[in-house]
Amino acid sequence: MNREWLQLLRLLSSGLWDRPVDKVVFFGPTDWNGVFTFASQQTVIGLVAEAINRLPADLQPPQEAIRQLQMLLVQNRQRHILLNRTLVEITDLLQKENIHPVLLKGQGVALNYIESALRQCGDIDLYIGTDDYQKACIVVDRWNGKDENSQESKKHYHLCHQGVNIELHRIAECMSMPWHNARFQRWTRQNLHGDNLRRVYINSTEINLPPFNFDVLYIFNHAWCHFIAGGISLRQLCDWARYLHTFRTEIDRDELKKNLKAFGLWHAWQLFGYIAVKYIGLPKEDCPFYTNWYSWQTERILDMIQKGGNFGFFQTHVKDRPDGYWAGKWFSFKKMHHHFYRLLPICPQNVFQAWIRFLYMGVYRI
DSSP states (O other): OOHHHHHHHHHHHHHHTTEEEEEGGEEEEEEEEHHHHHHTTTTTTHHHHHHHHTSSSGSSHHHHHHHHHHHHHHHHHHHHHHHHHHHHHHHHHHHTOOOOOEEEHHHHHHSSSSSSSSOOOOHHHHHHEEEHHHHHHHHHHHHOOOOOTOOOOSSSSEETTTTTTEEEEESSEEEEEEHHHHHHEEEHHHHGGGGEEEEEEEETEEEEEOOOOHHHHHHHHHHHHHHHOOOOOHHHHHHHHHHHHTTTTSSSSHHHHHHHHHHHOOOHHHHHHHHHHHHHOOOOOGGGTTTOTHHHHHHHHHHHHHOOOOOOOOTTTTOOOOSSSHHHHHHHHHHHHHHHHHHTOOOHHHHHHHHHHHHHHHHHHO
């Protein structure tokens, strides 16, 4: 673990939990460009900038770098305003058509941070369900204007409205194994319809959020699936850690344990849990089923997160994809084979399941 990565982790823990920075790792020359590069790749610039303010003046970066960080924070706050405004607009639009979307992740998760604007924004994911899905797509196309860049998958409909990416979900998630997926779809219908939903207000508009036990598993599973499929950034783990801490008394641990085992996620949960506690600063008592049995596997996972960055985008070979349909498919096949090979010693069962799904989806798309 190089010095800049260790410094990033210390700053991240400080910004995420509003704690003093561990100053020991900052004595001596600091490569701030290296720290900021890691922070950008891991999409945690806001939290790092907040923590830097807690360092003594003689340990802080040059004033020009601090000014640039402050500009990035202003831009992120403006982005939060835009996303919240767009979320309210599309929610009001759908509710007038008697469609009641449920906000997944994103701006709902940001509410769990000490300051929401410190979380780097993503897109807007709205769960619609199968019954109202087609109607919702027609409504938003009429609102947004039919865009040739809009895309539809088995899981959701994706569009871009004035620079904001929006996904309307027919299903919340699709698990790799058919038996896990069947259970997950039943569980989703039980949780995301009816009176189980939570409600919060954003810009004076009532927004539906999933129940606590659904949300904590869903946020985790989203991060885990992306890690298996190519990579994640530390922001996804921060989202999960903040949720575990914020709702530590509302989460039913017995139900959570049952669901993790039913969906084949028990081992994966414990792998990420060790990282959240040891490196991100989540209090151990807030992490259900914490164990340090898998410390060497988690060190490898952290190394992959460091090298891959946000959704694995910064892996050295990602931008080398050749032109041409079949050449691109072959490149993706080799890339994923290498990725799964690295993961095999860490979580063999999950890799086997992901490999089967990767082959199935590849054939399906072709």
